[in-house]
Amino acid sequence: MKVRFCVARGLLLAVLALLALPMNSAAVELRVQSDTLLRIFERDTTSGTDKLVSPGYEYLQVDMGSLSEAGLSFHAYGWGRYDFADNDFYQAADAGELLYGYLEYKRENANLNVRLGRQYIFEGVANESVDGLRLSSDLSENISASIYAGQPVGLDSTSGRSGDSIYGGRVALHKMSLGEVGLSYKNIQNDSDTAEEMAGVDIALYLPKGINFFGNSSYNLDSNGFAEHSYELNIPYESLRFRPFFQMFNYADYFSTGANSVNPFRVLGTGDEEINIYGIDLSWLQSEAWTFVGKFKYYDYDQADGNQYYGLAATWHPGEATDLGGEVGYLNGDLSKNTYLLTRLFATVDQLGDKLWLDFLTGDIVYASYDQDIYGEDYSLFVSLGTGKTFLDGRLRVKLSGDYSQDPYFDDDLRGLLSLTYNYDHGL
Numbered sequence: 380m381k382v383r384f385c386v387a388r389g390l391l392l393a394v395l396a397l398l399a400l401p402m403n404s405a406a407v408e409l410r411v412q413s414d415t416l417l418r419i420f421e422r423d424t425t426s427g428t429d430k431l432v433s434p435g436y437e438y439l440q441v442d443m444g445s446l447s448e449a450g451l452s453f454h455a456y457g458w459g460r461y462d463f464a465d466n467d468f469y470q471a472a473d474a475g476e477l478l479y480g481y482l483e484y485k486r487e488n489a490n491l492n493v494r495l496g497r498q499y500i501f502e503g504v505a506n507e508s509v510d511g512l513r514l515s516s517d518l519s520e521n522i523s524a525s526i527y528a529g530q531p532v533g534l535d536s537t538s539g540r541s542g543d544s545i546y547g548g549r550v551a552l553h554k555m556s557l558g559e560v561g562l563s564y565k566n567i568q569n570d571s572d573t574a575e576e577m578a579g580v581d582i583a584l585y586l587p588k589g590i591n592f593f594g595n596s597s598y599n600l601d602s603n604g605f606a607e608h609s610y611e612l613n614i615p616y617e618s619l620r621f622r623p624f625f626q627m628f629n630y631a632d633y634f635s636t637g638a639n640s641v642n643p644f645r646v647l648g649t650g651d652e653e654i655n656i657y658g659i660d661l662s663w664l665q666s667e668a669w670t671f672v673g674k675f676k677y678y679d680y681d682q683a684d685g686n687q688y689y690g691l692a693a694t695w696h697p698g699e700a701t702d703l704g705g706e707v708g709y710l711n712g713d714l715s716k717n718t719y720l721l722t723r724l725f726a727t728v729d730q731l732g733d734k735l736w737l738d739f740l741t742g743d744i745v746y747a748s749y750d751q752d753i754y755g756e757d758y759s760l761f762v763s764l765g766t767g768k769t770f771l772d773g774r775l776r777v778k779l780s781g782d783y784s785q786d787p788y789f790d791d792d793l794r795g796l797l798s799l800t801y802n803y804d805h806g807l
Contacts, residue, residue, distance in 0.1 A: 408446045411803040414438040420794040422468055433464040449487045455480035479508070489517045500527050502549040503563020504579035504597045508532040509545055524550045534569050542571035558584040558592075576600040589615045604632035620662040629653045653681040658688075670694045674708070684713030700730040718750035732768075741765040741780075752787075759786030776800040 416436040421429045437459045444452030459475035462468065481496030494513045502525055511529015518524055526548035534543045545567045553559035560582050567575040581595040594610030611624035630652040658676035665671060674690035694704035705724045712718040729739040745761040765780035782794045
């Protein structure tokens, strides 16, 4: 599989080092979650004939060490795939990737947290997969900080890793009863050239009467322009919830990121488009069982006419075991090809073990009607049905689902999925 063996060897050494450390055996825990998936579907080929594709996936998560309290622990998560049909639908029948694998040390004093290895960094403007080091700690009662440095995983296949680096951090001022304000910075180098340099501010305020305000802004230091603004206000009033929000994306500053050649949307940054999104969600908790939601969004483009989206949704939750609902939405686009009516019905019935051999049933139907034909079709349909059962006192969960879709891009598309999820939790 296409997993980098140098990383795998490093993680193996990390696990052995963890096992060799003198720790209280009562504090050492092992948690393993295995998700095994088998998909079945057909796809057209260049020869004009349909071929069966049957990939099998394994997602494995391992957490070991001091998991429930401060101390040292190891965490890893990765996936592998093999196409049992092996009909050249994929470039290679087998593939795989280590998504994260790191050692973590936590200490209650000053909330110290240290991570070393492949990990995901979510620090203000950063949302990256990194091979490196991250440290976070409280600096005082109301100030905390985090820093990170290493190599970005997304650039490892672009002219090698020489000259690739990432570093940044976040400083936050917080007060438990009022909220938090954070300042963050990120710098990514690709072959020693600047790929991204971003700075940002994020805010969370908890106001009286249960009102909350959340938002963030990011600034592209390479192009000298704001890339994004995103702010929302949550206002409760008796059984009603209001959520007005605003978003802005400047394509040149958001997608044009210097030498970051792996950005799949980089072409969008070559234009001068800017979009402002204004909207409001209104929720009515009519009872413990019924919830109604109204939605409105206005898309204001700098280089095109605006679009409006209207939506209504309802859910019925008579108990812990049942969820039924539906939604109707209409997008009034600037062009006929961007105008459509969307409808959806869904249902989940759980805890059926006392009545049926199966434990749960799910269903989902989505229908879209287009104002203008797309490749000669004016609608699309998606239907999904699923069921499953748990074994071994809930540690093993088996799910079987089937999806059918008909749309302008596929006359008929039928897919099947069998998944097995196993959880192991034990003290060593």
